[in-house]
Amino acid sequence: MHSKKPFYILVALLFIVGIASSIYRGIEHKVPFLPGKQVQSWGVEAKISFQGTGEPAEVSFALPNDPAFEILVENASSPGFGLSITDDPENKRADWSIRSATGRQVLYYKVTLIPTGITRIKAIGTPEVTNAYIWPATEKVAAEQAIEEVWAKSATNLSFAQQLNKAFNAEERSQNIELLLSSNSTSTLFVHMLNSKGIPAQVVSGLNLEDQRRRQQLVSFVEVYDDGEWHLFNPKDGTQGRPENLLLWDRSGKSTLDVIGGINSQVTFSMLQDTRSALATSLDVMNNKGALDFSLYQLPLEEQSLFKGILLIPIGVLMVVFLRVLVGLKTSGTFMPVLIALAFIQTTLLTGLIGFILIVACGLMIRSYLSQLNLLLISRISAVIIVVIGIIGVFTLLSYKFGLSEGLTITYFPMIILAWTIERMSILWEEEGPKEVVLQGGGSLFVATLAYLAMSAPWIQHWVFNFLGIHLVILAIVLLMGQYTGYRLFELKRFKPLAGE
Known part of the structure; x- marks a missing residue:
């Protein structure tokens, strides 16, 4: 007797790999x-304007760098200007250039962002400690006294920043x-006082996101490093x-906008909040990361539509196996109900049931007339196929004549399967009688109906295609x-008399 251990190991691996890959796709790719x-x-749209002086102009503008937001789409509008964007993730900038800029110049940068839920900012490595700020002679004594006073009330770099922030906003601030x-x-004073104690800190620029706001300015914040x-x-x-x-726009610690060859430069921001499909958003994110290479979404739309139907078949197969192996329902053909359920998806359930029965x-x-002609099997099946096509054509024309648009969808029924079903039921009628035909035909329709209900559920269609x-x-x-190999549910009634009262 062969051991079943390898079989159960295989089943366990299929379970683990299937569930793990689905969870990974949902968490990592945000499907x-x-x-x-x-x-x-x-x-968010950034509008950069400056006055050209007639000389060659160069414009360098910091681009958003915030782990709390994912960039979906970004583009720039700069007629007449050359544009290049650096790939440095820590200091991403857009650089415009032109040989001659005269008069008022306007440049636009547009970006679409989605929240990632990441609010903590992890440091990449340990930042270098900035050299201590050299205080002017008129400020040196006051700065040293203020720093030492706050330093004595702190225990860590973070608590020093907290106490310093509290001292800056006290109701009665010290004279120093x-x-x-x-x-x-x-912000600058805050950073200088932190750097004086060897604490890494930098001024960053943030943008408060508010729906339908225009001409907004960046707001200064301070980042303080502590424990990674x-x-x-x-x-x-x-x-x-x-x-x-809050969107942290510039975390480089440098100037957000630099203009050479122009005067009176400024940047303002406009923003608009929108709602979009989470699935479409995740596809855009995967496309930006190059994770769609082995995805079904890389296929043309026609093939995608085909696969959406094909990938529903395992759901119908699972329903057939359960109802036949465990419940014990009889059907006309093993997987004929699955194909009928696929047709029901196109025709709707009620129209499909009526059309199938008719x-x-x-x-x-x-077919009962054809059986009297004593035809060969191949000829009889061929004749049934032609008759089925004729019946579907007549029903379609009648539906059109009476204005029943639902009846036009019965052309989605698999004609070869219908022909074999009619042939099989006809033979069954002759051998077993009409009761067995009704039993197997009714079982097939019942299984097809349950398979249709499962296959047409939106969440199942979503799962089988995306996971x-x-x-x-x-x-x-x-x-x-x-x-x-045990008893089926319908077989238990045969043993009911053995159970006694």
């Missing part, structure tokens, strides 16, 4: 597990802080952490049911 899910996206703020901006992570502070209002809907009933009547690992799970379940 939604349920159809119809929507995500919020932001469209007031003196320093009179000649320094809040950057912490965000706003020393102007004393808050710590990331505000809701075609088979008419076919059986004509191909599900098919490995279905295969594992079919293999397990194939090992079942």
Whole structure:
């Protein structure tokens, strides 16, 4: 007797690989597990303007760099200018250039972003400690006293930044802080005082995202490094952490906009919030990352539509195996109900049931006449196929004449399968009687109906096409049911008398 251990190992591997690949696709590629899910996206437009002086002009503009947002689409509008975008992820910039710029010049940069849910900013390596700021003679004593006073109240780099932020926004600020703020901006002074203690910190620019806002400006924040992570502070209002809907635009620590060959430069931002399909968004993200190379979405639309139908067949097969092996239903043909269920998807359930019953009933009547002619099998089947085509054509014309548009869809029925079904039922009628025909025909329609309900469910259609690992799970379940050798559910009624009262 052969050991079944390799079989169960195979089934377990199919389960694990199928479920793991589906979970990975949902988490890593952000493919939604349920159809119809929507995500919020932001469209942001930066408008750069300057006055050209008639000389060659170069414009360098920092591009958004924030792990909390994923860039879906970005483009620039710059008539007459050359454009290049650097690929440095830490300092991504757009550089425009032109031989001669005279008068007012306007450049546009547009980007579509989606939130990623990542609010913490991990540092790549340990940042270098910036050299201590050299204070002017008029500020040196006040700066040293203010720093030492706050330093004594802290224990770590982060707590020092927190206490310093608190001192900047106290109701009664110390005279030293007031003196320093009179000649320094809040963010710059905050960074200088942190750097004086060897704490990595930098000024970053952020954009508060608000729907349908125009002519917005960047807001300065301060990033402070501690224990492998950057912490965000706003020393102007004393808050710590990331505000809701904040986009960190420039984290390079350098100027956001540089213009050579122009004067009176400025940049303003407009933004618009939108709702889009989570599935379409995940496809755009995968396309940007080059993860669609082995995806069905790489196929032309016609082939995609074909595969969406083909990949539903395992669901129907699973339903047939369950109902025949475990329940014990009888059907006319093993997998004929699956093909009929596919036709029901095109015709709708009620129209499909009526059409199937009418075609088979008419076919059986004509087949009973053909049986009297003593034809060879191949000729009889061929005649039945031609008769089925004729019946479908007549029903289609009658439906059109009476204005029943639903009747036009019965052409989706598989004609060869219908012909074989009629032939099989006719022989069964002759050998077993009409009761067996009704039993098997009714069982086929019942299985086809259940398969249709499963195959037409939107979430199942979404799963079988977007999570191909599900098919490995279905295969594992079919293999397990194939090992079942016990009594079927319908067979138990035969043993009911043995159960006594």
